[in-house]
Amino acid sequence: MDAFVYVLSVNGLIFLLSIIFYFIPPKKVNSIYGYRTHRTMQNKDIWDFANSLFSITLLKYTGISFIAALLLTFVNPSLMNSWFPMAFMIFTLLISIISTEKALNENFDEEGNRKTKK
Secondary structure (H helix, E strand, C coil): CCHHHHHHHHHHHHHHHHHHHHHCCCCCCCCCCCCCCCCCCCCHHHHHHHHHHHHHHHHHHHHHHHHHHHHHHHHCHHHHCCCHHHHHHHHHHHHHHHHHHHHHHHHECCCCCECCCC
8 A cells, every 4th residue: 555545544534623623523422423432421511621622632732743754754654554553543542632631630620520720
């Protein structure tokens, strides 16, 4: 498979999905679409916070990952025919999930209530 097509299909697809997720966020708590964990589905406040933060973070990092993968395709196409595009995508998802979970821990308690600022 051509390296450019491979990068477009792996990294381009996740970038496209992040754009859709950013511009068409989930409106209410559901089990089909959105950043869904047991914690984020506890109430609407957590749901809105998590989905807003996750969509922004995902869009930012998938954009960086997509551009980096495209540039590496032109620099070293044989490298981009290996596992690197998939690694970029997995790393991007991990960063987005970890940063969202960290922000949830900083702003909400285990019962789903917002933490008060001291």
